[in-house]
Amino acid sequence: MKHIPNFITCLNLAAGFTSVIFASSGSLVVASWLILAAMIFDFLDGFSARLLHAFSEIGKELDSLADIVSFGVSPAIIIHEMIKAAAGTGHGTSVFMSDVLPFVTILMPVLAGLRLAIFNVDSTQSAVFRGLPTPGNAIAVISIVLAAAYSRSPLIASFTASPVALAIYSVTLSLLMVTRIPLISNKFKGFSFSGNEWRFIFAGAVLAMLVIFGIASAPLIIPLYILMSLAAFYLPFSSPPSREDTSSRSTSKQP
Template identity: 40%
Template sequence: MSIVKHIPNTITCLNLFSGCTASLLAVEGHLELAAAFVLIAAIFDFCDGLSARLLKAYSPMGKELDSLADMVSFGFTPGLIALAYLKYAILGDVHADFNPAELEASQIAILLSAFLIPVFSGLRLAKFNVDTRQTESFIGVNTPTNAMFWASIPLVLHFGDYPFIVEWLANPAIIIVAIVITSLLLVSEIPMFALKVKNLSWQDNKIRYLFLMSLVLLAVLVKWLVIPLVIFVYILFSIIDNLTKKK
C-alpha cells in the first residue's frame, strides 16, 4: 500500500493526539487550552474524512480508528470540561480535587453526572457505525458538534464579558440540565444534515450555505456567543431542511 493511503489514518491519529492533550489539560483545569485542542481535533476530524474521499483511501480500520479518536476528543474531553464546571459550582474551584472521603454522596453523584457525556457519546458513535441511514447525513447530533458546545464555554468566558454565564455556571442544576439535554440529543432520532459536500452548487448545498451565512451573521451580532449557539442553530436548520424535503 502506498504512503498516500496512510494519510487519512495519520490525520485521525493527530485527532486522537489532540484529544488526549485536551483531556490532560482539562484534568489540570486549563480549560481554555483544553478547548483549543478540542477545536484542533475537530479540524483534523474534518480533514481525515476529506482526505479519505479525495484519495479514495477508505478502510475498515480507518472507520474504527475514527470512532476511537472521536470518543476521546469529542466524548471524554467534553465530559472532563463539564466536570470542571461542576467542581466550580459545588466546590468553588475548577482545580478542586475529587476526594470522595471529603464529599457528600449528593456531591459525588452531581460530579459524576458529567460522565453522561462520554457514555452517550460512546452510544452515539456505536450507533453511527452500524446505522445504514447515516451514510449521507446524521441521525441525532454528532459528537464533534456536542464537543464544540462544551469547549465553547471556556473560550467565551476567556474572550468575552458575559457575567450571566458565570452566574449560570455557579448553579449545578443548570449544568446538569445542559449535560442531560446534550447527551440525549446525541442519541435522538432527529435527522441532521451533514456538512460534507460533493460539489459547490447552490441547489445541492442550499441548507449548508444558509447555515454558514447565519453563523457569520450571528458572529457579527453576538460575537463569541455564536460558538455555543452553533448546536442550536444546527438543530434548527436541520428541522427546517427536513420539513422542506417533506413538502
C-alpha cells in the first residue's frame, strides 16, 4: 500500500513524457489533454499519500521530477511549437521571428525546476504558495491550446497567431513561477468550508465561468487565481489562509 502514491506519481511522469512526444510532433491538442491527465495523477498521488499516510523523501523527490517534465518541459515545447507555427504563417516573417524567438521558451523548464527546488526546501509554502505553482503554469499553456481548438473566439485566434504575444506570455509565466507573490495553496484542508473559503470560492467561480462562457474562458483561470489570491491576502476585509503546521512538511508531496 505504501508504494501506491509513488506508482501514481510514475503515471504522472508517463503522461508528461508522452505529452512531450506528441507536442514535439505538433499534436498540441493531444499533448494538452495528456498534461491534464498528468494533473489528475498529480492530485491523486498527494491525496493517496495523505489517505494512506505513505509520505516519504523518495516520493517527494519523485513528485518534483515528474512535475518538471509534465508541467515544465511539456508546456514549454507546446508553446515553442505555437510560436514557430505563428511565425510561419505571417508574410515576410524574419529569421528572428521563426528561428530565434521560439527559444525564449527555454526559460520555462529552467525556472520550473528552480521553482520546484525552492518549494522543496521552503517550509513556509504549505498553506501559502510563493509564486505560480508549476501545475498553474501548465494550465495557463494548455488552456490557450484547448480554447483555440474548441472555440471560435476571435480574441484567442488573434492571440495564438501572434508570435510576439505568445513569447511574452511564455516569459511572463516563467517569471511568475519564481516570484514571491503569495498565492492560495490548492490543498484543501478536509471538506469543510471553514478554512477552505477561498479555495471553494475559486473552484465555484471557475466552474461557473466554464459553464456560462465555455472553453473560450479557460485562459482566464490563472489570471482569476492570481487576482483572487491577491484579494485574499491584501484586501482589508479578507481573511487570508493561515499557515499550517509544517512539522511534517519535509515528507509531504508537491501539490
